[in-house]
Amino acid sequence: MPMPTDTSKANVNTPCLAFNAMETARELPRTLMGGTVAMRMAGPKYLPKEPAESDQAYAIRQSLSVLYNAYKKAVIDLAGKVFSKAVSCKGETPADILEWCENIDLAGRDLHSFAHSVFIDAFFGVSYIMVDFPRLAVGRTLDEERKVGARPYCVHIKCENLIAWKSERINGVETLTSARIRESSVQPNGDFGETVVNSVRQLELLTQKDGSKKCQFFVWQERTGKDGEKIWVIIPELSGVMSIGFIPLVAIYTDRTDFFAGMPPLTDLADLNALHWQSSSDQQRILHFARFPLLFAKALGDDGNQIEIGPSRMIRASSDQADIKYVEHSGHAIGSGKEALDALEEQMGRMAMAPMIVGRAGTITATEKAIDTSEAHSTLQAWALKLADSLEQVLQYMGAWVGLAPGNCGGVNIDTDYGLFTSGLELPQLTQAFQAGLLSKETVWAELVRRGILSDDFDPVEEMARMENDQRQKPGAALGAGSVVDKMLEASGHKSASTDSTPAASSASAPQLGVAS
Numbered sequence: 001m002p003m004p005t006d007t008s009k010a011n012v013n014t015p016c017l018a019f020n021a022m023e024t025a026r027e028l029p030r031t032l033m034g035g036t037v038a039m040r041m042a043g044p045k046y047l048p049k050e051p052a053e054s055d056q057a058y059a060i061r062q063s064l065s066v067l068y069n070a071y072k073k074a075v076i077d078l079a080g081k082v083f084s085k086a087v088s089c090k091g092e093t094p095a096d097i098l099e100w101c102e103n104i105d106l107a108g109r110d111l112h113s114f115a116h117s118v119f120i121d122a123f124f125g126v127s128y129i130m131v132d133f134p135r136l137a138v139g140r141t142l143d144e145e146r147k148v149g150a151r152p153y154c155v156h157i158k159c160e161n162l163i164a165w166k167s168e169r170i171n172g173v174e175t176l177t178s179a180r181i182r183e184s185s186v187q188p189n190g191d192f193g194e195t196v197v198n199s200v201r202q203l204e205l206l207t208q209k210d211g212s213k214k215c216q217f218f219v220w221q222e223r224t225g226k227d228g229e230k231i232w233v234i235i236p237e238l239s240g241v242m243s244i245g246f247i248p249l250v251a252i253y254t255d256r257t258d259f260f261a262g263m264p265p266l267t268d269l270a271d272l273n274a275l276h277w278q279s280s281s282d283q284q285r286i287l288h289f290a291r292f293p294l295l296f297a298k299a300l301g302d303d304g305n306q307i308e309i310g311p312s313r314m315i316r317a318s319s320d321q322a323d324i325k326y327v328e329h330s331g332h333a334i335g336s337g338k339e340a341l342d343a344l345e346e347q348m349g350r351m352a353m354a355p356m357i358v359g360r361a362g363t364i365t366a367t368e369k370a371i372d373t374s375e376a377h378s379t380l381q382a383w384a385l386k387l388a389d390s391l392e393q394v395l396q397y398m399g400a401w402v403g404l405a406p407g408n409c410g411g412v413n414i415d416t417d418y419g420l421f422t423s424g425l426e427l428p429q430l431t432q433a434f435q436a437g438l439l440s441k442e443t444v445w446a447e448l449v450r451r452g453i454l455s456d457d458f459d460p461v462e463e464m465a466r467m468e469n470d471q472r473q474k475p476g477a478a479l480g481a482g483s484v485v486d487k488m489l490e491a492s493g494h495k496s497a498s499t500d501s502t503p504a505a506s507s508a509s510a511p512q513l514g515v516a517s
Contacts, residue, residue, distance in 0.1 A: 012200045012220045012232050016164040018261050026124045029264045032071040039067050065281040071273040074352035075123045082384045085415040087112040093410025106153045122252045125262030128157035131248040131397035152398040165260050176247045177205040203247045213245035248397045252390045254383050269351040276344045283337040297324040355379040381416045388414040
């Protein structure tokens with residue numbers, strides 16, 4: 001097995017240029033994901049020090065600053081929408097792969113929980129999954145591998161750990177030909193100590209003499225050379241050749257910019273969150289000073305003696321002009337600061353919802369825009385569909401390790417029908433369409449469930465029975481749209497459709513969301 005040599009100034013741990021560009025863009029989002037502690041540790045980078053501010057005053061201001069983490073909440077909430085229902089394998093998936101997906105990483109996580117953590121990391125633009133296989137003695141048969149429990153498993157490669165990659169177009173397909181992954185492990189040091197060992201795994205796609213492909217891998221570790229300098233050396237016993245003809249790495253994208261590259265899709269929200277961090281720090285400082293009034297005194301004498309302030313103390317003055325009083329902050333700046341923070345929080349809330357807004361090209365009617373979203377996809381839905389494609393590629397790679405034919409390794413189910421949002425006018429339009437006789441109450445209910453307004457376990461039959469019971473208990477009380485939809489409109493801040501001045505809303509013959517009397 002040929003061993004690569006390293007003679008340039010760059011070494012196996014040197015990132016590629018694309019990685020460096022991505023890391024720069026990921027720095028603020030990663031710090032925000034670390035919360036208040038990480039933002040404080042970043043110091044002046046995200047909380048600038050004022051020109052005349054002392055180190056002590058800055059340290060106090062920094063310690064009083066608390067992050068309003070709209071960015072992290074948005075990431076968790078958006079990922080939670082995609083994973084609100086279980087991610088599962090399709091029915092045609094082979095039994096072996098179905099079993100492997102119950103413990104897909106050999107660490108107890110199933111496909112759903114593993115994919116969830118990968119997807120959250122993909123909010124940095126891209127994340128990766130490596131499909132690996134335990135190292136066994138050369139020449140073992142498939143039956144022997146199964147007897148010892150050897151089978152493919154997945155490893156989550158976080159975006160900051162894939163530091164370099166190369167690709168070529170092979171048979172018309174962009175193909176990964178080289179990759180370098182930073183790894184670390186904790187090794188025992190004596191009876192009670194531990195040592196962190198840093199490594200770099202190098203993967204290379206090699207062409208054999210017969211034209212076939214093989215994936216060769218090398219594990220490098222940092223050592224101390226003869227002259228005391230740090231050098232990277234290959235660990236032969238940890239290196240080898242895989243039995244598959246490709247590098248088993250899969251990219252999971254949100255905002256793809258190139259092959260195996262992506263940028264954080266919520267950078268605008270991150271920038272606003274950093275601005276809020278700075279503004280809220282200023283607000284805390286203003287409140288701190290406003291809570292402590294200043295004592296003002298004049299003409300109390302020039303003897304230079306200190307004056308004791310407190311109970312049972314007397315203050316004497318020899319001048320008729322003498323005065324002593326507390327000077328308090330007017331509070332106007334505090335109110336302005338709070339208004340600015342409230343506006344920022346509202347703006348961040350809108351940005352956090354933007355990936356869920358459904359958009360369609362072209363001019364469409366209001367009813368179409370509110371109801372017909374079957375061909376429309378929000379940004380979040382597009383991310384979920386890309387995730388499903390990537391996970392299906394993972395299943396293909398798992399099958400390749402055990403000789404399954406490509407295309408016969410099954411597929412993945414990911415829910416994309418959750419909380420659709422368009423212009424915010426869906427409730428009035430649904431109500432008006434129902435009252436105009438264009439929609440049945442069952443369709444209205446289904447659309448409310450689809451948009452997340454009613455829960456997924458809403459039962460129309462059970463609801464109808466309840467409405468019939470209500471009508472029996474209150475004879476003569478019509479159960480119109482106001483009993484269901486109008487109450488939702490009022491709760492959401494919209495004008496009730498039953499009080500609307502449009503003919504559809506005021507028509508005496510309009511259908512009701514209840515039982516005919």
